[in-house]
Amino acid sequence: MTELPARRLLLVHAHPDDESINNGATMARYAAEGALVTLVTCTLGEEGEVIPPGLAHLAPDREDRLGPHRAGELAAAMAELGVTDHRFLGGPGRFRDSGMMGVEQNERPGAFWNAPVDEAAPYLVEIVRETRPQVLVTYDPDGGYGHPDHIQAHRVAMRAADLAADPAYRPDLGPAHTIAKIYWNRVPRPFLEAAFARLRAEGSAFPAVADLSDVPGVVDEDRVTTEIAGDPAYAARKTAAMAAHATQVAVDGPFFALSNDLGQPILATEYYELVRGVSGAPAGERETDLFAGVSDR
Numbered sequence: 324m325t326e327l328p329a330r331r332l333l334l335v336h337a338h339p340d341d342e343s344i345n346n347g348a349t350m351a352r353y354a355a356e357g358a359l360v361t362l363v364t365c366t367l368g369e370e371g372e373v374i375p376p377g378l379a380h381l382a383p384d385r386e387d388r389l390g391p392h393r394a395g396e397l398a399a400a401m402a403e404l405g406v407t408d409h410r411f412l413g414g415p416g417r418f419r420d421s422g423m424m425g426v427e428q429n430e431r432p433g434a435f436w437n438a439p440v441d442e443a444a445p446y447l448v449e450i451v452r453e454t455r456p457q458v459l460v461t462y463d464p465d466g467g468y469g470h471p472d473h474i475q476a477h478r479v480a481m482r483a484a485d486l487a488a489d490p491a492y493r494p495d496l497g498p499a500h501t502i503a504k505i506y507w508n509r510v511p512r513p514f515l516e517a518a519f520a521r522l523r524a525e526g527s528a529f530p531a532v533a534d535l536s537d538v539p540g541v542v543d544e545d546r547v548t549t550e551i552a553g554d555p556a557y558a559a560r561k562t563a564a565m566a567a568h569a570t571q572v573a574v575d576g577p578f579f580a581l582s583n584d585l586g587q588p589i590l591a592t593e594y595y596e597l598v599r600g601v602s603g604a605p606a607g608e609r610e611t612d613l614f615a616g617v618s619d620r
């Protein structure tokens with residue numbers, strides 16, 4: 324095996340754009356610091372709604388070519404973040420976007436939501452054993468907000484972390500590796516309320532403002548263990564990465580909207596809940612580094 328960087332971060336996401344919205348500043352920081360940042364995206368986001376009218380023909384109910392287009396958007400976003408290792412789970416198109424909860428696309432053969440977890444997890448086990456991350460970032464068990472592909476991404480990520488650590492499981496996928504720390508994406512409610520208050524005060528190009536409940540992973544402050552503070556340079560990269568997902572995201576200054584055209588703040592500071600492993604912060608304080616306390620080099 325070629326020499327790996329000392330610090331290695333793995334992020335597991337459902338669709339292209341989720342990584343930039345949730346973790347763009349974090350990814351930019353660690354990439355700039357020389358860590359290996361590996362993004363695994365589980366679907367191509369084929370069922371997304373298309374914002375620019377000129378690209379509406381790509382939609383699943385028309386030409387159904389949104390998936391490959393979004394792979395291109397993701398590549399452009401990763402260039403903005405300085406991330407060079409991005410992959411699709413099982414290869415591009417192996418698992419298809421399942422659509423929102425309750426739609427008939429949930430049941431389609433090949434839909435990610437329809438795949439048994441133990442059929443999808445081995446693809447991620449192989450990546451874990453190759454890249455040997457100390458840190459894994461994914462969603463909470465609700466996927467942050469209940470989207471089937473986000474819930475499934477959580478299940479597959481957590482399952483793969485367990486399987487990768489078991490030397491008896493599929494030795495053909497590489498030597499066992501235990502991920503030292505696992506985090507779920509979070510947003511502390513008071514921080515989000517303040518960010519929305521700024522949006523309401525300043526106004527944006529979007530005709531209305533989203534609801535706090537539209538934001539995934541919102542929790543009370545005490546659940547948040549880790550804060551990656553918003554360095555302006557990394558926040559700018561995050562904003563550029565989000566804008567690269569042009570079929571899904573419209574950006575106006577420090578604000579953005581999804582296809583519902585409801586304004587939301589771009590969160591320059593990103594928050595996490597450590598759910599496995601030991602905090603590297605003094606008791607009662609938040610970590611400011613996902614790798615805090617990690618000794619494995």
Ligand SMILES: [Zn+2]
Binds near residue numbers: 470
């Ligand atoms: Zn998503």
